[in-house]
Amino acid sequence: MDDPEYAQARRDLVADLRRRLDVDASVLSAIEAVPRHAFVPEPRRQSAYEDRPLPIGHDQTISAPHIVAIMTDLLGLERGDRVFEVGTGCGYHAAVLAEIVGPGNVFTAEYVPELAGTARDRLDRLGYDVTVYAGDARDAFRDEDPFAAASVTCAPDGGVPEAIVDRVETGGRIVAPVGDQTGRQRLVRLTVREGETEREDHGGVRFVPMR
Ligand code: SAH
Numbered sequence: 001m002d003d004p005e006y007a008q009a010r011r012d013l014v015a016d017l018r019r020r021l022d023v024d025a026s027v028l029s030a031i032e033a034v035p036r037h038a039f040v041p042e043p044r045r046q047s048a049y050e051d052r053p054l055p056i057g058h059d060q061t062i063s064a065p066h067i068v069a070i071m072t073d074l075l076g077l078e079r080g081d082r083v084f085e086v087g088t089g090c091g092y093h094a095a096v097l098a099e100i101v102g103p104g105n106v107f108t109a110e111y112v113p114e115l116a117g118t119a120r121d122r123l124d125r126l127g128y129d130v131t132v133y134a135g136d137a138r139d140a141f142r143d144e145d146p147f148a149a150a151s152v153t154c155a156p157d158g159g160v161p162e163a164i165v166d167r168v169e170t171g172g173r174i175v176a177p178v179g180d181q182t183g184r185q186r187l188v189r190l191t192v193r194e195g196e197t198e199r200e201d202h203g204g205v206r207f208v209p210m211r
Contacts, residue, residue: 001046006037009049016051017066023073030099031069036062038126039092056090058112060208063153067205068093074175074189074202075149077101082145084167085109086137086176086210087153091119094130097151103129107144109137111211136211138163152176154210155185161210168192177207 001009014032017023037048040062044054053061063071072093077083081101085094088110098106108130110116116134123130133140138161146169152160155177168174172192179185187205190197 001037006035006048010036013049013051013065017069021066021069021073023069026077026100027069027072027096030072030096031065033099034092034095035126036065036092039090039095039122056115058115060089060112060115062090062092063207068096070202071151071153071175071187072096072100074187075151075173077149081105081148082107084137084141084147084150084164085153086150086164087111087208088116088119088132089153090115091123091128091130091132093151093153094119094132095123095126095128098123098128098130104131106130107133107141107147109133109135109140111136141167146172148172150174150176152210153207155179155207156210160190165190165192165197170194177205180209 014028018028037045040048040054051065053064056062077100079102082105083097083101085108088108094106094108113134116132120132147167149172150168157180160176170192174190177185178188185205187202189200
């Protein structure tokens, strides 16, 4: 495939997501804007616009487009919101978030240093002003002001760690898969309130574990 063919495949994917999902138009526009094929390893490029996860090396995966759409929609982002992503992977979801909130507003942490490095270079090359931290998300961006939202793309066993919740402002939202690796993870949206969080369940999901 060359670029126009990728662009057509991407439009077809977005048309399909629009039919299947009830998500905000801004989310679909963001997905239409990001070249997913540039985020997957060369041998997988032909599959970049199929709605499924793909391997990206180091036993990790890029999430399926519909999951990215649903999670992004649940975050309820507006331009100018500052977002904390846990688990950069290849950087695709960070780029989708950046399309919505704008340059300089996405802060993402990746545990595997090689993935963090590749994602940083790739986002840079594609013109996304995203800050990538290499290391455990629990230690990332401690000096930053609190975030409007956090998007967790790996599954913490037994709830979102305090270190992540603490980084989100009161009234802010956290979307995360929560649970173990036995296939019983739930996608939850937490709203941070004074001293507590409100929890909504958004169905069963399957993500790689948070380390
Ligand atoms: N957001 C990605 C999906 C990444 S998969 C996308 O656009 O498709 C989840 C990622 O979380 C993996 O790359 C994994 O290495 C990372 N991860 C796991 N535990 C982590 C932790 N404690 N801190 C930061 N990243 C972590």
